[in-house]
Amino acid sequence: MKASEIRELSTPEIIERIDENKKVLTRLRLNHAVSPLDNPNKILESKKDVARLKTELRVRQINENK
Numbered sequence: 001m002k003a004s005e006i007r008e009l010s011t012p013e014i015i016e017r018i019d020e021n022k023k024v025l026t027r028l029r030l031n032h033a034v035s036p037l038d039n040p041n042k043i044l045e046s047k048k049d050v051a052r053l054k055t056e057l058r059v060r061q062i063n064e065n066k
Helices: 003-008 011-034 042-064
Strands: none
Touching: 003 042, 011 042
């Protein structure tokens, strides 16, 4: 997910996406621990998506307080 796509989302949608991506990340980690994934880079991509979403959410919180 690109940063420009994230900026277009509303705040509740961002919160919802963070929860979904965290669940996906947990599932990927568990699956990888049991048996290796075909593409372990999916874990890295999922982590980065969560970080991008959290960053945008924090930027919005800071802008609201100003």
